[in-house]
Amino acid sequence: MAGRKLLLLLKPVDAYHATQSIPASLFTNPRVFHYLDNRCKVHKEAVDFCQKILQKKSVDWQPIFRNDLSQPIRNVDLVVTVGGDGTLLQASHFMDDSVPVIGVNSDPTQAEEVEEFSNEFDANRSTGYLCAATVKNFEQVLDSFLEGQTVPSKLSRISVSVNSKVLPTYALNDILIAHPCPATLSRFSFKIKRDDNTCSQLVNCRSSGLRVSTAAGSTAAMLSAGGFAMPILSQDLQYMVREPIATGGAISGLMHGLIKSDQSIDAAWFSKEGSIYVDGSYVFFTIQSGDTIEISSKAPVLQVVLPPHLLS
Missing domain, CATH: 3.40.50.10330 (Probable inorganic polyphosphate/atp-NAD kinase; domain 1)
Structure with a gap:
């Protein structure tokens, strides 16, 4: 000691x-x-x-x-x-x-x-x-x-890159990518990409934004929005397109899901303005039309001494 x-x-x-x-x-x-x-x-x-x-x-x-x-x-x-x-x-x-x-x-x-x-x-x-x-x-x-x-337990965090440059802040709970005005439509596309470069189909979105949470953050805003709680030590991320305008059946199945530890979300932003909010509203980074964004769990973990009931 x-x-x-x-x-x-x-x-x-x-x-x-x-x-x-x-x-x-x-x-x-x-x-x-x-x-x-x-x-x-x-x-x-x-x-x-x-x-x-x-x-x-x-x-x-x-x-x-x-x-x-x-x-x-x-x-x-x-x-x-x-x-x-x-x-x-x-x-x-x-x-x-x-x-x-x-x-x-x-x-x-x-x-x-x-x-x-x-x-x-x-x-x-x-x-x-x-x-x-x-x-x-x-x-x-x-x-x-x-x-x-x-x-201490090792909690996964979220790494975000904009135009191939890694943002300096890792999210322990979640990130939200959206227009700064909540009443304004967000336009973006994304696909799920594996480390072996295989990809899902491209999803074009008009919605109120994209939220991605860690396992630790899955019981916060993600759960309130209709997501599900994850085992806190999971290395997966959970994503959800917020309030999407109606899409076809095949695409609608990609509005909410998991990003495995060997996967990332590759997104492109098409609104004039945008922000990436990290763990709430106080830390954010601005983006603009044409920016590319990569989201994954390839961030340094955080060592946290957790309440015993979260590990049972």
């Missing part, structure tokens, strides 16, 4: 003052302010708790707020993220396959609270799907890793 270097990546405390999910008419409601203040308080207490645990360990560690990340994470033995899945996802964009990560869900959803506010607003807190720990078991999870009893 001695000599280990650890990076503690923190969600800023003031991030919990965001109120976009709460109607403006409720801002004067004391219960709503109590809810928001409690979220901030619970997260701050979790941050303080994790730091106190680390102070007891024979490890060198450094805290940093996630918004201050600007360089690749290197020369550490472990990253601990304190926040939720968003904080872990943001960390993953700065990590290769050499550094493992443990996620701490600092503000878990409270079922009784969701029920209490169900007729007023969405009171769900953090899902923490990929987070192996909360304050209740953080020390246990950390010790198990440091003592070599817990081995």
Whole structure:
């Protein structure tokens, strides 16, 4: 354990003052302010708790707020993220396959609270799907890793190339290729290509875009759109054409499917504008008509200590 270097990546405390999910008419409601203040308080207490645990360990560690990340994470033995899945996802964009990560869900959803506010607003807190720990078991999870009893899992990520140039950010959850305006039609074509250069037939699409998810991300937007959950350690990707305009029977069977580890999607973009969104809306790359895009799982994996129930 001695000599280990650890990076503690923190969600800023003031991030919990965001109120976009709460109607403006409720801002004067004391219960709503109590809810928001409690979220901030619970997260701050979790941050303080994790730091106190680390102070007891024979490890060198450094805290940093996630918004201050600007360089690749290197020369550490472990990253601990304190926040939720968003904080872990943001960390993953700065990590290769050499550094493992443990996620701490600092503000878990409270079922009784969701029920209490169900007729007023969405009171769900953090899902923490990929987070192996909360304050209740953080020390246990950390010790198990440091003592070599817990081995991180290798999660597949998505690699995207535009005009044969690999984008610098790999997706842990999913990518969305679409027009920046959600009401605007996206025009593109694609085919599934194997490493031996055999291809599916070309599919010409007019739709609201193309989504591709990893196994880890298959329970997020992909599942909500009608996709299916995949075993989390699968190396396959799942793709879906969003809201396609009616197509023939043969083509419609290619609107949704799997990209095997020895396959890629080769796409061509034909709308004037477009964006490739990586793990949500904050990280995106612009594309234009005539650009070619290649999507595959040939990206460095991410080593993540997962909750045991995801592996059962």
